[in-house]
Amino acid sequence: MIKESTRSGGLRRQGALALGILLAGGITGCHATGPDDRGQRLYANICQACHQRDGSGVSGMQPPLAGTPVPIGEKAVLLGWVMYGERPAALPRGVYRNAMPQFYFLKDEDLAAILTYVRSHFGNTASVVTADDVAQVRHRHPGT
Numbered sequence: 001m002i003k004e005s006t007r008s009g010g011l012r013r014q015g016a017l018a019l020g021i022l023l024a025g026g027i028t029g030c031h032a033t034g035p036d037d038r039g040q041r042l043y044a045n046i047c048q049a050c051h052q053r054d055g056s057g058v059s060g061m062q063p064p065l066a067g068t069p070v071p072i073g074e075k076a077v078l079l080g081w082v083m084y085g086e087r088p089a090a091l092p093r094g095v096y097r098n099a100m101p102q103f104y105f106l107k108d109e110d111l112a113a114i115l116t117y118v119r120s121h122f123g124n125t126a127s128v129v130t131a132d133d134v135a136q137v138r139h140r141h142p143g144t
């Protein structure tokens with residue numbers, strides 16, 4: 001008898017757990033899990049204060065990320081700038097008074113998601129950045 005009730009209690013708990021997983025899967029499945037959403041969230045947290053929500057920048061302070069060559073250009077050059085501050089030839093000197101921090105400390109997957117987001121929004125239509133692309137650039141900077 002005791003055995004029986006313990007077992008049915010266990011089954012009920014399993015049922016509740018399965019429902020919980022289903023609900024969680026349903027909620028996260030609709031929104032907020034794709035690489036694009038991840039890129040958008042990270043962009044909002046890390047880059048947006050300077051480059052603005054729509055990538056339009058702030059005149060004289062920080063450049064737009066739309067209509068400029070570096071964001072949609074060669075991935076290694078873009079990554080070299082964002083991660084290590086290696087100045088691309090196409091980024092003019094003395095135009096923007098603010099300084100950009102270096103972001104080598106972010107994870108490969110996070111940098112890939114952010115830059116993929118930047119390259120496919122604000123009117124940009126450039127190729128995806130993968131974690132492998134990031135790892136290759138990181139490889140040139142041992143110890144980071």
Ligand code: HEC
Binds near residue numbers: 043048070081090093
């Ligand atoms: C504290 C402000 C600040 C933050 C935060 C910031 N940036 Fe910047 N960014 C700048 C400034 C300032 C420049 C121009 C620097 C210069 O000319 O020396 C710049 C330049 C750039 C460029 C080159 C644009 C061009 O015109 O060629 C890219 C790409 C870029 N940032 C991407 C990012 C990304 C991606 C993030 C988030 C991971 C980020 N930035 C976060 C201030 C910032």
